Amino acid sequence: MSTGKKYTLSFAGDTSLGEWYLRKPGKENLVSRLEKDPLSYFTGVKPLVEKSDYFILNLETVLEENPEPVLEGKEYPNYDNPARTLKVLKDLGVSAVGLANNHTMDFGEKVLHKTLSRLKKAKIETFGAGENLKEAASPLKITLEGKKGNKNIYIFTGMRAGKRYREYGFFADDKKPGVNNLPQKGLSKQISKLRNKDPESIIIIYPHWQGLDYKWASKHQRIQKRCRAFIDAGANYIFGHGTHMLNDIEYYNGGTIAYSIGNFVFNSLGRYKKMQAPPYSLVVNMEVQESEDGTWTVKNKFFPIITDNRATDFNLRHIKNSDIANLKKYFPISDFKKTKLGFLYFVPFGKSKEEIAHLLDVNSRSEIRKIKDKKTFDHYINTIEAMNGFLNTKLKMIYNGLNRSKYMEKNEIDAITKLNSIFDKKYVSHKLLKKYERNQLEPKNIFSFREIVMQKSRLRKMGSPEYSWKLDNKVDAYKFADKVGFRRPKTDSNVYKLAQIPKVEEPIVLKPVRSTGSRGVYLVFNQNKILSVFDSRYLNSWEEMITDARSKLGKDNVIRSDRWMIEELILESKDSEKATTxxxxxxxxxxxxxxxxxxxxxxxxxxxxxxxxxxxxxxxxxxxxxxxxxxxxxxxxxxxxxxxxxxxxxxxxxxxxxxxxxxxxxxxxxxxxxxxxxxxxxxxxxxxxxxxxxxxxxxxxxxxxxxxxxxxxxx
Incomplete structure (x- = not known):
């Protein structure tokens, strides 16, 4: 039961009042509006964030009045009036801004320094850029105070960008100002270290994808791999931005990946229609609440907003019921809910508990085997993924809690012994393993033949030698048996195609050079008594055997290669017509x-x-x-x-x-x-x-x- 204080953290995407974009011929009315009432650009979405305890957005601009460009060839250099922008940010209740994006260094180090200084003076925290790499790479830390204890939230950001941004000098290093990079291995180590240090914390990654304007970052394999690596390392949530549009949301290994929440207020005309991109973005409300027992729960609400300024005449707004059908063309949302004020939102995988219950209620394969359509098939895939994620999240929490419990502190051997009875290596931490080692106890179920077989399969594809597979070919296996003096059946030295197999009088075995599970193996006792081993079925003639073998041959059948061998039939006794054990x-x-x-x-x-x-x-x-x-x-x-x-x-x-x-x-x-x-x-x-x-x-x-x-x- 949740009885403690509930905190709301809001996250929005790329934000800029757009001084550089708007001060162009033909946009005089927009400039006038900017100068007289800049907050009017936020009227349609301010209610989504104004009651937040913390509001974080990606500030994709610098705070300077008409600065001089310093980068030759850099497109769309962006800036905003400092006083005007800071007043808007304060009116919106912005707590912190991410600066790891492709505009923060548009006008060089001096303007970055001024921007950081002005935000700090306005008591708006910054992360993702700084006077050096250490400062730029440090996460934003938020501590929520509860009745039973506190909850720490860490938010990392960085920019994934092309080579030219290194050439522009955008990235910070040990002695140089700039923005934070987004290295997969480096950030994963940072996340993992933090997770071990503060296991109950909430870790959020807030990355910026440069170079994917109006594109699906979720379809980009390297980005998908990177996001999943961050979750595997211990992150809970990823709220990306930089694509200027919403992207897919994925539930992975207990974490939620929103590949891009798109824009907030970004005052440029945009290229949604030209790029055939969905004109939508997302605002995230993360509700974090302490329960009666001291645990904390998290619920994310995603509010779709329309961010195509050409369509809204620069009046960004929340979606209406009439927008849902078009939104679903791009983004499969099964169920919307409404706030008390009537704003539509959805909870990713909000039906997962019901879907999990349905999946657990399936008691036979017959229902699943009847699936023909992609939609139903995908439903089961998504439900399994949701179930795995749900269970992983809960089990990680329980294992971690037991490992750090007061009972464990006072009764370590007994606690470890009890824990071992339900041991699952997926949830073992370094500290838990050290306790096993210290008490000379062996963790249960740490070996798995299933896992080894699958790993070896992949390793072979990667070029790792597995010499046993050389013996999978019967001809080669027999050569090896001869070499070491192990009795094997006498064989015809030829390898035949099915149509070329000679009719043989004495008892023989006809088999494919490669066979699995006795498929295509025939024991020929005589011309009128032939046993198909896989079927345990007797055939009555040589011709019937050849016909049966041909029916099993082919790319989509049990025998793929038309290569056959003849060998001695090993009988139970010399005069027997019975196959041996x-x-x-x-x-x-x-x-x-x-x-x-x-x-x-x-x-x-x-x-x-x-x-x-x-x-x-x-x-x-x-x-x-x-x-x-x-x-x-x-x-x-x-x-x-x-x-x-x-x-x-x-x-x-x-x-x-x-x-x-x-x-x-x-x-x-x-x-x-x-x-x-x-x-x-x-x-x-x-x-x-x-x-x-x-x-x-x-x-x-x-x-x-x-x-x-x-x-x-x-x-």
Whole structure:
């Protein structure tokens, strides 16, 4: 329950009375209005901000009377009358102005110094520009006083600009005045450091995007990456500006990114129609309130305003009901609300709790699988994103609170032990990790096979070698098996196209050179008895097999490459017409975690054994159980020895039980349905993988060369 004082912080975009823009032929009436009643330009939007406790805007001008330009070739140098502008800012209740923009240094260091001095004298704080880099990069700090405690708010700003602004000398350095830059890594470090120092604070980024006039900064990948990096580092909100128009609002990792709130009062004609840009901007009212228990809540209200001066005749105004349909063409807003004075606003993701409840109420995949239209699909994507963000925000707050609780201070070991029962590594802070280390406790669930598989997939795309994938090709895997003396099926040395496969009389296996999950694998006992392994279905002739294989071949089917091989069929006994059991050893560089046993005679039925021949449940295929026969220790040791010759932390070695012992089937670098393991086994698999990496590194440091492997494969 919120019972404490409620504070309102308002944020607006680019602001200038436009002396330079208006003092042109044909605009005499606008100049007269500027001189006689400058506040009239704000009449339509003043009610949105006048009751704010703090009002921050981007002052995109300098305070000087008709200064001399100092930058050759710089377009649109802007200035405003100091006395007039300061009176307007004070009448509006402006508390602070951001100065990290592409007009602050239009007239050089002296005019910047005068502007800073005049604002300071008027008791309007500044941030984003200064006499040196330290001053320019320092955030604006606001402290809200509550009954139970205070809440600090930090607002960072900087300008992302092209190379020419460096050439203009716009940016501050250690000994030079100027504006603050917006470095992704540097600012992220600054945010992260502040978040650790003051974890309960609200951190806001208020960036200026130069060079994107009347464009969508939200579509710019580098800007999107930068904004998300700031949220990942610990920022809560981003309210961008510089595009002169509103932009998309994104809910990301518990934070809100308004890529651009556009303009406030900016007295130039603008190029909305020419650039086909939405003639709208936003004013943000951030309501921050202390609750009865001492926690603080934040609610952002976004007020759309019309900022196209050609359309409004320089009478900026809030939108009306009649504007909503046109606004929604550019900006998808599902629901508007009204203030007591009748001003329309929306709350980003204001329906998220209801949408989250709906998502949680979905109890089967059938409803989701029926989705055909983009709108419904996007709705679910946005709802998932909102749910993740909502939960992340709450969980971060809870974890951080527990970590700093008075109970934790007095009962650290007990508190850490309890916390470990619900441990989630996403919410671990440096201080919490140090407590685990200090008490020699191991955090729970820090390993994940799912995460490792996904990371390795991306690393391969980045060029990182993963040698196990060289064994994914059966022909190459068999060459390696021959090199190390591991029994494998006898094979025809040829690789065939489907149309070229010769009809063979003796029992054989026909399979694709590359196959996944037994797709396209056929066991030919004789010409009239052929088992399609993936389907567990018997075919009655060679011709029927070829037809079936052809139906599975093609770009959009289960077998993409028309490359086939013929090999010896391993039978249960010499005179049998029954396929033998398949044992799939999940092996981590000399250590076996479990064996998956299956028989091609059964329709996708499995059982799983640990190293001591105990049946185990992995969460995977639990409804597809059949009772197998297991393996023997001699075979297991042989598999372990085989895996130690492969320079990879994990492979799955598939084998057949032949009359003369284990026979290699294939070597798989990645387990199918790896996402299906339950959390316990996902953790065990992840731990086994990383421990195997440690053993490989240790062996490499001792001089191990993996000669057999690299004799077969060139790297």
């Amino acid at each position: 398949n044992l799939k050893f999940h092996i981590f560089y000399g250590e076996m975690l479990f064996v998956q046993e299956e028989s091609p005679e059964h329709w996708h039925k499995y059982c799983f054994w640990d190293e001591d021949m105990n049946l185990v449940k992995l969460g995977k295929y639990e409804n597809q159980f059949y009772m197998g026969n297991g393996f023997n220790k001699v075979d297991l040791e042989k598999i372990k020895e085989f895996s130690l010759k492969i320079p990879s932390p994990f492979v799955r070695i598939d084998t057949l039980i032949g009359t003369d012992g284990l026979v290699l089937g294939e070597i798989t670098p990645r387990v199918g349905n790896f996402h299906s393991f339950n959390d316990e086994w996902d953790e065990k698999l992840g731990r086994a993988y990383l421990e195997a990496e440690v053993r490989i590194k240790r062996d490499l440091l001792k001089g191990k060369k993996f000669d057999e492997f690299f004799d077969v494969f060139e790297v």
